[in-house]
Amino acid sequence: MLNQVYRLVAARQFEVQTVAEEVTANDIVVRPRYLSVCHADQRYFTGSRPQATLRQKLPMALIHEGVGEVVNDPKGEFKPGTLVAMIPNTPSETDPIIKENYLPTSKFRSSGFDGFMQEFVVLRRDRVIEVPADFDHEMSAFIEMVSVGVHGLTALADTMDADKTTIGIWGDGNLGYITATLVKQLFPESQLMIFGRHQSKLDYFSFADKTYLVDDIPADLKVSQAVECTGGRGSEQAIAQIIQHIKPMGTAILMGVSEDPVGIDTRSVLAEGLTLRGTSRSGRVDFEKALDILTKSPVTRERLQNLVGLTRKVSTIQDIIDFFEGDLTNYWGKAVMEWDV
Ligand SMILES: NC(=O)C1=CN([C@@H]2O[C@H](COP(=O)(O)OP(=O)(O)OC[C@H]3O[C@@H](n4cnc5c(N)ncnc54)[C@H](OP(=O)(O)O)[C@@H]3O)[C@@H](O)[C@H]2O)C=CC1
Ligand SMILES: O=C(CO)[C@H](O)[C@H](O)COP(=O)(O)O
Ligand SMILES: [Zn+2]
Incomplete structure (x- = not known):
């Protein structure tokens, strides 16, 4: 052909x-x-x-x-x-x-x-x-990007400790939004907090429990687990804030792609027993799970249409x-x- x-x-x-x-x-x-x-x-x-x-x-x-x-x-x-x-x-x-x-x-x-x-x-x-x-x-x-979010959250579920109280997502763009809609399905009992750079983008995350501009996060705020969805140079600041605001022994899933290596405060990672786990792309099982979630959840489909x-x-x-x-x-x-x- x-x-x-x-x-x-x-x-x-x-x-x-x-x-x-x-x-x-x-x-x-x-x-x-x-x-x-x-x-x-x-x-x-x-x-x-x-x-x-x-x-x-x-x-x-x-x-x-x-x-x-x-x-x-x-x-x-x-x-x-x-x-x-x-x-x-x-x-x-x-x-x-x-x-x-x-x-x-x-x-x-x-x-x-x-x-x-x-x-x-x-x-x-x-x-x-x-x-x-x-x-x-x-x-x-x-749907591929939805499957990437499914893959990242599956890795989070496999890695994290038992504390599901609060899940924080850094990044107020496409991947952050998709992952946030999936957190509502996969961790329904968790509080969802979004950390972004633009109030007008954060306004789209109306289904989240809380949203914060990254230059206005209360010093004593803690999340149980975190997902980084920023990428580029923004990853460095996002990872630094995650380390600052995650509870000891929490897990952070890193998904943003950076062209250049970014600096990470490993002293704090060690001192707090944190797990940083990278995830990239997805496989057929993640597509199947993504389609299953979308089929069973019209509200997720509506959110993604936005x-x-x-x-x-x-x-x-x-x-x-x-x-x-x-x-x-x-x-x-x-x-x-x-x-x-
Ligand atoms: N791991 C994987 O398999 C995949 C990874 N990706 C990667 O994910 C990254 C994000 O993609 P996508 O969502 O489409 O991009 P977007 O540009 O839509 O979203 C990124 C958002 O994060 C904001 N941001 C930047 N720095 C910070 C910070 N420190 N804290 C909070 N928010 C911040 C950006 O603001 P501003 O615009 O002002 O910088 C922007 O609004 C890219 O690097 C992409 O390549 C995408 C798909 C799959
Ligand atoms: O977007 C992605 C998956 O959906 C990955 O980030 C992308 O495939 C990375 O590829 P490359 O190494 O060519 O930048
Ligand atoms: Zn992609």
């Missing part, structure tokens, strides 16, 4: 390349419909990764968050037109201990392996998962460039393209 792949070839430059794809009986052919932009894609689009990384990974189709319609299933298990979430991580082995998203042999789309900006995406059968027909399509585009920020139909390369540029200046929410190439 000949496929048109929309690859980033250099910062802010895309090219359509024609690729011959083999479709085996174990594959599903999907036409992408709604695609959502992640910070990781923007770091490639703007050329802000190190030059050596860009040389190694480009040309490459961006985007690892999206839903599409099944076009062809050689085994007939999925009907044509079925809406599916596409799982960007593609493992080639299993391990009894290391999860699929941490195996060095796994390929992750839009990080060295073509993402979803293609006419058709050929995925292994276990890399698609049906999305209920009544889900909002634009919200469904970022995170749909910029939406536009894209049909040409200029539309794609304009869309990515638009996302860079978009203040609140996820940017979702209706993929109409």
